Amino acid sequence: MAYVDIVTVLAVLQFILFGFHVGRARGRFGVKAPATTGNEIFERFFRIQQNTLELLVGFIPGIYLFGRYFSPLWAAALGVIYLVGRQIYAAAYVLDPGKRSLGYGLSFLPVAVLLIGGLIGAVWHLIHG
Amino acid sequence: MAYVDIVTVLAVLQFILFGFHVGRARGRFGVKAPATTGNEIFERFFRIQQNTLELLVGFIPGIYLFGRYFSPLWAAALGVIYLVGRQIYAAAYVLDPGKRSLGYGLSFLPVAVLLIGGLIGAVWHLIHG
């Protein structure tokens, strides 16, 4: 499971990086805490971080379940696709929120496969011992 | 633990479903990203998703700890109550935010029992080996 552990930490570090971008955008665009609105570009950085949080909370259990019931290596590979997809998502969203679909799909799909795979694996294990 | 795995994936899929409702509400009520305000009904869907995220981050460690220290079957049963409670919460909130208490309680309580149970189990394990 070391592969899965590595990709999981990378996904969290990527999320933390997106959080740093939010902090930097606070200063750059003059959005003082606790506000999270008031500047369109700041709001893009903020939504990138928040949307990544929403995916991460499914990604983490998904990658471990898929890794346990199927293959740690395939789970990690799907995790790498997620990481790349999130980078594309972030880069596109910040330039134009209307162009976020490709990166979103490329990072959402691996999460869906990891979760559905984990679900099938768990049901299979329950039936066939 | 296969029961716990299944209920965990179902809880994440339910959260993803709430996220789809937010995306659909963006189009229906004309709330363009990165905005998350501007339409009351959109904001209800958004808060349902966000509040579920807040519970899920406690639900997942809670169900695994309760499952390990007490019983996977009881952990999964509490998880099913959580799932039903969240559906009631979402259905009520979207119609009238003032009526969200029942569903909230019904989904918060299992999370509290899972976490407190897990805490008691861990302390017990530490003392009695």
Next chain:
Amino acid sequence: MAYVDIVTVLAVLQFILFGFHVGRARGRFGVKAPATTGNEIFERFFRIQQNTLELLVGFIPGIYLFGRYFSPLWAAALGVIYLVGRQIYAAAYVLDPGKRSLGYGLSFLPVAVLLIGGLIGAVWHLIHG
């Protein structure tokens, strides 16, 4: 790992407590759901909770990976620093958002150490078996 389990539950309970403060602030400052803006003090309580959620999603995998690859006791000790740091963060933020840096650093740093430590441990395990 019982030490790690205990600190993990305490971190989630602390987050739930911050959530209760948000709920109480809704009533006290008249911010009706689904709104999350409109009163500066409410927004501070809300941002404390949200920022804690953002850290918690890295804290939980971090503490378990550090505990597995290095030492459960050291992982739990870093977790206690996180807990104290978050309390300082919350207490300072609510009085003056400009003074949140110390508590933020004191709770972010343990999370960074747990995650980087977990990453190093996993890479080491992969190379040296």
